[in-house]
Amino acid sequence: MFCFRSPTEEFADGYPSDETWHGYINNNDRVLLKTIRYTSPTSAGAECIDPDCTWVEQWVHRAGPREKIYFKPEEVKAAIVTCGGLCPGLNDVIRQIVITLEIYGVKKIVGIPFGYRGFSDEDLSEMPLSRQVVQNVHLSGGSLLGVSRGGPSVSNIVDRMEEGGINMLFVLGGNGTHAGANAIHNEVCRKRRLKVAVVGVPKTIDNDILLMDKTFGFDTAVEEAQRAINSAYIEAHSAYRGVGIVKLMGRSSGFIAMHASLASGQIDICLIPEVPFNLHGPHGVLRHLKYLLETKGSAVICVAEGAGQVRYADFLHKTNATDASGNIVLGDIGVHLQQQIKKYFKDMGSTADVKYIDPTYMIRACRANASDGILCTVLGQNAVHGAFAGYSGITVGICNTHYVYLPIPEVISYPRVVDPNSRMWHRCLTSTGQPDFI
Numbered sequence: 001m002f003c004f005r006s007p008t009e010e011f012a013d014g015y016p017s018d019e020t021w022h023g024y025i026n027n028n029d030r031v032l033l034k035t036i037r038y039t040s041p042t043s044a045g046a047e048c049i050d051p052d053c054t055w056v057e058q059w060v061h062r063a064g065p066r067e068k069i070y071f072k073p074e075e076v077k078a079a080i081v082t083c084g085g086l087c088p089g090l091n092d093v094i095r096q097i098v099i100t101l102e103i104y105g106v107k108k109i110v111g112i113p114f115g116y117r118g119f120s121d122e123d124l125s126e127m128p129l130s131r132q133v134v135q136n137v138h139l140s141g142g143s144l145l146g147v148s149r150g151g152p153s154v155s156n157i158v159d160r161m162e163e164g165g166i167n168m169l170f171v172l173g174g175n176g177t178h179a180g181a182n183a184i185h186n187e188v189c190r191k192r193r194l195k196v197a198v199v200g201v202p203k204t205i206d207n208d209i210l211l212m213d214k215t216f217g218f219d220t221a222v223e224e225a226q227r228a229i230n231s232a233y234i235e236a237h238s239a240y241r242g243v244g245i246v247k248l249m250g251r252s253s254g255f256i257a258m259h260a261s262l263a264s265g266q267i268d269i270c271l272i273p274e275v276p277f278n279l280h281g282p283h284g285v286l287r288h289l290k291y292l293l294e295t296k297g298s299a300v301i302c303v304a305e306g307a308g309q310v311r312y313a314d315f316l317h318k319t320n321a322t323d324a325s326g327n328i329v330l331g332d333i334g335v336h337l338q339q340q341i342k343k344y345f346k347d348m349g350s351t352a353d354v355k356y357i358d359p360t361y362m363i364r365a366c367r368a369n370a371s372d373g374i375l376c377t378v379l380g381q382n383a384v385h386g387a388f389a390g391y392s393g394i395t396v397g398i399c400n401t402h403y404v405y406l407p408i409p410e411v412i413s414y415p416r417v418v419d420p421n422s423r424m425w426h427r428c429l430t431s432t433g434q435p436d437f438i
């Protein structure tokens, strides 16, 4: 039996442990998933399953090195693949996986170029990896291996893994990538009954994966966004009736926009996909903007790319176009806002000096900051410990400040989104001072 979302009881022979070292994780160590016991569904931010707010204990496996390992290091051929969009910290995770594998004694480590595509494209070949190759990769952004969307079928990927003798696969990516990793795990373990570990490391700048405190790269993105927001503020503030607009990533989740707005303290209106809003009408965004120009003289808007396009409205009448991975291609809400604002003030015989800043790729095509660097390091190490412990079909994460292993289906059952009733969104509203736009 090789397919574990729990650690195995089968171990490689001949690897005695150091019984005097108290650095191992016991296989039965667990971390509590939900730490707040709400008294009533009316408590701020309460997540209750019934009117009594019955508390259900949910425990998950603690991540880290095990005393007994499942694979003989000399029999391991490990591969790393990075899929989806870029995210600060990808190179940090790659680096740490390679270094940790070498510490276990693994000699065969390869990178799959350009995401899942690298498994099928004849023009792309595996990139040999070692500590020497990855030593300084964390000093630059991007992915040493390259990324892509779309790619081959799961059975093609597994065929290539079998041909190449890969028995440990580390998959760095978001929801889509993890759906792929889970499908690879099912094909490899359940269908083909191969002794292979498939372990994910959640990479999503949007922070849209369930159950985790946060994902790597998110902090860096929020920090980078500050520069764009500050520029928009300066432009708006220095112009006659100036309006600054900053569009930030977030196809379906507004975490970056919400946190960046909160951090800056310079945003007057924050628009995210999770919260409905009208542009026109007595309670619309434009009317509030008029009020801000009359009272403050300038205003700054932070808008998530999916705002007004997914869930509650479709101001841009998007087409059904999709990217190579099947993600809906959105229109540019920033341009739309800019046009609508200009027209609104022109039609009333007034004026607004609108400056639109779109730092979309600048907030992710950069090196991870120090706190993300640490997160990446620990996640990368724990991914390797998990694989050696015999886990497969799992991903690593940080829950309540502890590092854990989670079954992939649990974390990708739907994308994590901002709860409009959460305290964090209310804090954001307090900071911007914006009303409901409905």
Ligand SMILES: Nc1ncnc2c1ncn2[C@@H]1O[C@H](COP(=O)(O)OP(=O)(O)OP(=O)(O)O)[C@@H](O)[C@H]1O
Residues within 6 Å of the ligand: 083, 084, 085, 086, 115, 116, 117, 148, 149, 150, 151, 173, 174, 175, 176, 177, 178, 179, 180, 181, 183, 203, 204, 205, 324, 325, 327
């Ligand atoms: N349901 C699925 N089953 C198998 N593979 C999938 C699935 N969804 C997406 N993939 C594959 O996963 C890879 C990455 O998917 P996607 O482009 O959606 O990025 P992602 O992992 O969600 O990251 P990002 O946060 O950047 O969007 C692609 O190669 C895609 O073909």
Ligand SMILES: O=P(O)(O)OC[C@H]1O[C@](O)(CO)[C@@H](O)[C@@H]1O
Residues within 6 Å of the ligand: 084, 085, 086, 174, 204, 205, 206, 249, 250, 251, 252, 305, 323
């Ligand atoms: O233009 P690309 O590379 O497809 O990536 C853009 C997308 O990546 C994401 O950040 C998800 O990682 C979305 O918010 C954004 O729309």
Ligand SMILES: [Mg+2]
Residues within 6 Å of the ligand: 084, 174, 175, 176, 327
């Ligand atoms: Mg995705």
